[in-house]
Structures are given as structure tokens and as C-alpha cells.
Amino acid sequence: MNLSTANENFRQLVGHNVTYSIPPFQRDYSWSEENWEELWFDILAMYSGEEDAENEHYMGYLVLQDSDNKKFSSVIDGQQRITTISIIVLAALNHLRILISKGIDPEDNTQRAKVLRESYIGYIDPITLKSRSKLTLNKHNDRFYQTYLAVNSEHIPARNLKASEHMLRKAYAWFGSRVESKFGFEDNSGQKVTGFIDSLVDKLFFTVITVTDELNAFKVFETLNARGVKLSSTDLLKNYLFSVLSSDDPHDSILDDLESSWEYITGLLSSESFPELLRIFWNSKNRLVRKKDLFKTIQKSISSKEEAFELVRDLEVNSEIYANLRDPTSNVWNVKEKEALSQLSMFGVKQPMAMLMSAYRRFYDSERSTFTSILEAISVISFRYNVICSLPPQDQEGLYSSVAIKIENRELSSGQGIIEALRDIYPDDAQFSGAFATKQLKTTNSRNQKVVQYILKRLGEKISMDSIDLTTSRYNIEHVLPQKVKSGWDDFSDVKHSQCVYRLANMVILEKSLNNSIGNKSYPEKKLVLSQSNVSLTKNLAERYDKWTPETIDSRQLFLAKQAKGIWRINSL
Incomplete structure (x- = not known):
């Protein structure tokens, strides 16, 4: 990688006879008062006079892309910070201008302003009266910055500005009021504010990383981001x-x-x-x-x-x-598509996205039913492969991508052919039912709670023709063997409890009104409450099992596994 690194303060940075430009399409100025205040307090801390005060302030990474002539650099990352420091210098220059207008040491303050401007901002062309700036902002912000902040700060407009121009104007006014408050309008105020800026530029340090092209800049970004440095990808x-x-x-x-x-x-x-x-x-x-x-x-x-x-x-x-x-709720989807996409979102499965994007481009407008069938098949595959069998997701991505390319190249042109191409990531019935028979889903997080409710709802629909509306707040999950055991559960040692409590067979959907009264009671007491449920699968559990033991849970989950392989199935695979 062709790059160089150096630790430089702001004086060194702008003293290289290099101009800095924020590329036209980098984001606009966006720092807010919270950012300004944090930086200002850090600056003041260096001048507090306290024994443990820092002698310098680290401003983080500045990533630059060099031009061929070495006299011009693009600011790839760090534009908010370097712009804000320039605004602080411009606020100090404006304070000197006000001192001069008030007749306070006008000759010396005029000379001080000239030195500060040429050292850290740039110079004003004596003929055109335009700023020849050391810093050029992006295309949305540069005209405002050069015209008003860098040159004509007495007449800064407040209306008809872009949001980012408002932020630049506010930043300039905010730092201006802090400079005025700190240095005032005394006879020696010009000397103090100039000394402050001249010292400050030595105390604000960057780690400057200079690269020769955007690819290297991205590699630098990835490295810094992996180390916890917040940059904007x-x-x-x-x-x-x-x-x-x-x-x-x-x-x-x-x-x-x-x-x-x-x-x-x-x-x-x-x-x-x-x-x-x-x-x-x-x-x-x-x-x-x-x-x-x-x-x-x-x-x-x-x-x-x-x-x-x-x-x-x-x-x-x-x-x-x-x-x-x-977005499963988008109005571009029909009912079946919304359901399948909601399931993928609930499962947290992202690997099929590239293939679904290809399938959308190929079939959505011309063969909508084919796209829908592919989407439904992906949901079933994801449930079997990711949710129940917990197989390596990285093994899926390569296959999904290869199928996506074949759809794009018209090598796969039918829904059935596409689904058949995914056979290698479709666990067969034996593998699926075997994994289902022992599956645990820890319901201590909201995603697993939704998945368990979804599984129990689908099982109830198949076994007992239940119709449960989970979009209401009427139901929640009841663990028959409680998550926290008090008494009445002698069949479960601590080990057995941890092995059984989050088994699918140990969980039911129950009305909240009933669940509130059930607590951590013993099974005979719970059984009476479960039998009152309007959810058939829950009521049937109470009617079918007189005792609740590890063996009972094994038996019930085997039964549920047999039902599951008929629910989550692609008949052609």
C-alpha cells in the first residue's frame, strides 16, 4: 500500500504550501453545538493553568489523497474537524476586525490579522478581493465559506441558506461569541487573541495518513474502523x-x-x-x-x-x-411476499439477498408468481437451514450468489430450476426433524421470542386448526417448566433444568390474562390454568400430560418435530 503517515499539528499541516480540498461529493458540514462545545472545552482545558493540564489535544486521523504535483490534497476523512478549526481562526480574525473598528490598537491589530490570515487561512487577492484559501469545501459549502466567512464576515446572510450553510454560519457565530467572551475589548485583547491562535495551532495534533488513490484510502478507512475509530463509510x-x-x-x-x-x-x-x-x-x-x-x-x-x-x-x-x-410492509408486496419477507427479517437471515435481488429484476414484473414462489421457498430453506439446523451461514452465501448470476445470465429461467439449484442448502426431512426434536431457543431476547411464537402458531394451525393473531398483545409465551424454579419440580436437577427450559416442547402460547396468574407454580397448578386456554395446542397439552418431566418434554418435542417437517417443506426437493 502506497501511503505515508505522520503526526502533525495544524501549523505544520497548513504550512506545507499545500492546499486542501474536500471532494465535491463529500458530505456537507454537519457538526453541531454539541461537537463545538466538546472541542472548545478541550481547548480551554489546555489553557487552564492547572498543573495536570494537557499540553496538546489529539484531533484523530486525517486521511488525505495526494495529487501528482504534491501541492494539492483531497480530504478523504477529517473534513468536519479541519473545517471547524478554520472557523475558529476566522472567528479570531473577526474579533480582530471588531477591535480595529473600535479603534483599539488598529495598526498592530491590522498587522496581526494579516499574519494570522496568511498563515492559517490564505490570502485575499488585492485585485479581485477573493480569498485564495488554503481550504476548499465541497460544492455545496465552498461559496458560502469563501464569500462570507473568509472575506465578508460583516454581512453574513441568515435566510435562503442550505441546512449545512446554516450550520457553518452558526458555528462561526458560536465560536465568535466564545472568543469575544474570553478576550473582550481591552487594549491588549488583540495581542491575547493572536497569541492564543498562534499557540493553539501548535497544540492541535493529527495523525495524517496520505495515500495516492481512493482504494488505498478505503483500506486505511477499514483498518481504522476496525480499531474503533468512527469514520463515515x-x-x-x-x-x-x-x-x-x-x-x-x-x-x-x-x-x-x-x-x-x-x-x-x-x-x-x-x-x-x-x-x-x-x-x-x-x-x-x-x-x-x-x-x-x-x-x-x-x-x-x-x-x-x-x-x-x-x-x-x-x-x-x-x-x-x-x-x-x-421492508416487508412495503406496498409493492402481496400478502404471501410480505409474510415470507417478514419471516426472513424475523430469522435475521441476509444471505439470500443477492439472489432475491436478481430474482426480483428477472421475474417481478413479467412472472410475478414465479418470484413469489422463489421467495416462499427461500423462507422455508432459511427456517430449516438457519433457524432449526443452525448450519454455517457462510456456506449459503456462495451458492446464493452463484444462483443469482445464473438468473442474471438466463442460465436459470424457471422457478423450479432455481429452487432445485438450492438443494444443497435444503436440509432433508431426517436432518431437519432430528434437529427440531432437540431444538432450544432461549427466549431472553425479543427475536427468539418472536420466532418461538411463530413456530408454535404454525404448529397450532396444523395440529389443531388454531387461528391465533399474534399481532395483538393478547398472548405471550409460557414456559411450562419455569425459567426460575422454586418448588414442585423435583424431577429436574439444575442440569436437567438448563437442558429443558428452552426446549420448544416446554413452551406454549398463552393468554396474558391467564399467564399473569400462573407464575412459577407446580405443574398440577399450571395444568388447571393451561386447560382454560382458548389456544387448542396449549389446552391439549394440559389434557394429554398428567406429569411434566424431562421424558415428557422429549416425547412432546418428537411429536412436534414430525408435524414440523410437513409444515416447513418444499415438496419438489
């Missing part, structure tokens, strides 16, 4: 994808169009979901790529603006598919 992905598109100064209309596509995608998805979309989308059309190799692979595949433009457009379309696949 969405920002980095954005910079990576648009770097090809924004080279050679394309027309603003092209960049605006591309940005519109990007904003549409990020509007649908969170920053955490975006990298997952990219991986699933890629694996739905190409050979399976692991997360660590994804960006290297994409970089090799994108060699022109046309290809990059096509990728972003394709992502825009597929982001909507992905968002809908993650």
Missing part, C-alpha cells in the same frame, strides 16, 4: 465512486444529475446500509466478492466515466429493490 464510498466521474472537470449538469442519484440512494438507506447494498448488488451480478475485496474488485471493473455513470444509475434502481426487500 458512506463518505468514503461516495468519494470513491464519484472520483472517476468528477475528473477532468465535467459539466455541472452531469455532476448535478449524478448527485441527485446519490441523494436518492442515501435518502432510502442509512449510511450503514449503503455499503451492504453495494456488496449485495455486486454479488447479484458477479462472482461472490467478500467485503474486504469489494472495492479493489470494483476499481478494476470501472475504467471509464461511462462505466462509473452506469454503476451509479444501476445502484439507484437497485437501492429501491434493496430497500423494499428489507
